[in-house]
Amino acid sequence: MSHGFELKAAPGPAVPDNAALAGASGLLNKLNKALLTLSMCALILTALILTYSVVSRYFFNAPTDWQDEASVFMLVGVTFSCAAYVQSYRGHIGIEALAGLLPARVNAARLFFVDLLSMLFCAFFSWKSWTLWHEAYVDGQTTTSTFAPPLWIPYGMMALGMTLLTLQLLLQTAARLSDKPTETAP
Amino acid sequence: TTLKISHQFPGGTLTEGDFRDRLTRMFAAEVEKRSKGALKFAIYPGSSLMKTNAQFSAMRKGALDLSLVPLSYAGGEVPEVNIGLMPGLVTSYEQGYSWKNAEVGKELARILYDKGIVVVSWIWQAGGVASRTKPVVEPEDAKGMKIRGGSREMDLILKAAGAAVVSLPSNEIYAAMQTGAMDAALTSSTSLISFRLEEVSKALTTGRGNAYWFMFEPLMMSRAVFDKLPKDQQATILAVGADMETFALKAAQEDDAQVAAVYQKSGAKVVDLNAATVKRWQAIARTTAWKDYGEKNENCAKLLKLAEKTL
Amino acid sequence: MSELTLGALYGAVTLVVMFSGMPIAFALGVVATGFMYFFMPSSSLDTVTQNVYEEMASITLLSIPLFIMKGAAIGKSPAGRDLYGAIHAWLHKVPGGLGIANVFACALFAAMAGSSPATCSAIGSAGIPEMRKRGYSPGFAAGIIAAGGTLGILLPPSITMILYAVAAEQSLGRLFLAGIGPGVLLVVLFASYAVHRARKEYKLALDIYEKGGEKAASLHDEHFTLAQKVEMLPRVLPFLVLLIGVMVALYGGFATPSETAGLGALLALVLIAIVYRVWRPKDLAPILTSTIKESTMLLMIIGMSLFYSYVMSYLHISQSAASWVVGMHLSKWLLLAVILLMVIVLGFFLPPVSIILMTAPIILPPLKAAGFDLIWFGIVMTVVMEMGLIHPPVGLNIFVIKNIAPDIPLKDVIWGVAPFVVLMFVAVILLCLFPAIATGLPDMMMGAK
Ligand code: NA
């Protein structure tokens, strides 16, 4: 079936030249794929839950009080657990206006520092997320609703997702250092 | 030092707007005056600094100086504070304000102090029910109606009364009432006005005179920040905070009357509660929300017992 | 350092970091964390993650992925192709017919969703490829969708209007109604421009062809018999079912706005399963993958930009700017002009939600004192903030487009969007000259204020 202009499927994540890095990337890609599949299910499940809450309230006059928070937890989970997957394709959008203007070596340095700084920020964020998770777990914190699910669940997903994102950026930063220079644009 | 006060209510000026915002501004001006400018304040209305739910925790960590917030919002973090919105447990302003110097207030303040919070000003507010169909007065009226209680405790009571309890974020109340996805909502008199629910309501049950829904929304300060201030400034803050309570009481009661006027003007049926009705709601609360709360932990059981003494 | 100097520094550093090419989400986070470290108490660093979580944990915000899924289900399945095929068959004689159809589609979707990026994504995922397939230049196609998407917060329901109504103490019902007139005005302006631009592009393509160049897709002389056209109509049916189903659920009181997002997404999946037999995991995977990619990218940006605005708010930057403007004691219209200019500048960096939260308490009292109707101003401000959604560096709609059609260079997107920014500016001028465009409908339905 020809769609004429259909966008090409995104290419797979770039493979680092260094064998060790390539191996680590391969593992992380597998994990990312697994989380992606899980997230797909979560997305459909969220749509089902919200629909169920409408049906149950309207047709059976039995409103649910957990649908919003269950959905929030699910979608927070989807967002964070797929952040590394999106990064593996470099799908977090930035302004690449300078790419064409800089000499190749300066540009390579720029790309390296961008990855490094992103990685450091995500590492900081992961660290603080784990602290938050620990606090919520130890204190038994919950949300304030009637349903009152424990907060360590979404905090944990945030922490895990950001940690994977940090790892992904670490591998990509390392690959910037070890990859043989090429003339093609990244 | 410039201290930051955060709250979730619409911003106004010293003399106009939501009284909870005005209170923070009056407090700021008075403390600044009495401390001869040593303490200054920046006020962040309408959750313009951080989300409502983040305020309590930020104060505990010392990242936010002061906040005026319904205490029970922190119920997920510190279960004891749910007592600040326990329907039927407070049935008049006099009783609410008596807490400060009663055992229950001292115990609550101690628990909060342990958690890193200093209560600066004790503020109570009554609330009512806006309905797009019939007025919700007696517990039987709630039967079969889709109602948003707004808190775990109120939801438990409404469920026991046979209502279909709806949970949705407060910014969706208006739309849900308009379309009929929800029949009625409970909230404070001031919020009943600022949410403009009169446009989509046919009936209002007020909180003036008799009420079973009282909310404790104190002005609080971070203990970490408070402890760092010199003794005289600490004393000034607490003294001004206490002075504000008179204004809060008067303004809250004015809003209880004002909300009735607003709904009346828009053509809604306005109903007041009588003492017997309040007792009936209280009876349900006792076996549902109070019980649920008392069973949470020892502190909660103790607080509940002390609070019942003030009834 | 004064608050305004600090604000200038904050803006400058943000620009540098963003133009370094760092992904927007991380750039916002890096700048905010850096300023937090240097200018805020160290305990603030402990609250970063909770603040981000609290901002993101709102069902209103998180309905965005579901709206995106609904759009992707149509856009990435044969449903979108069939829909556009049918529209093309009926409208191909009208210059810019498909462009007009896309503007209308955006408006209809805007009436179901409360956010602009979701609108943009839902219509764009099918709309952009289809327009390009039929010869529209990439920039033009991107511009139509980016601009059409901004209707998301102007036509009710709208997240930003809810926040504004509370901050300005105005009637939300009135505000919602007031958005409809200007929404229709923008639809007309966008559609007229689409006709004009399509004519121009057609002539250009014809010129190239006549000079022996390539024959563009827009030049293919197509003819559809009435029978063919009628035969195509049923293909629009699933889309209509979806549209009407969701509208009925929302306005008939069956579902809350966030539930509508879930309901609509599920309905879309069910429809493509029944009509196009797209239901196997293998068929659904591309739809879900693109949904996740886009919504993760978008929500990370939104989450971080709310963190970014927390730091900005803590440092009192927007508030000082607003106070400074107010303190100039300008004449009525100059005050309005300067305030709108400030909203535009803030729109460089912040999404509409943050702009309202930070500036409304300061700018609204003087505007009211100057005699402006705050319902009217709410609409004008919304249109101006919509412009911010389609101009860089932080233009959420532009990022959505970049994601739908990564092969269109950012430069083309921006140039394609520029005329629409001008049209929105024209709309603002018209609103100033004829306030009744906004206030007429609420006055008629609810009585004059
Ligand atoms: Na909308």
Ligand code: NA
């Ligand atoms: Na912008």
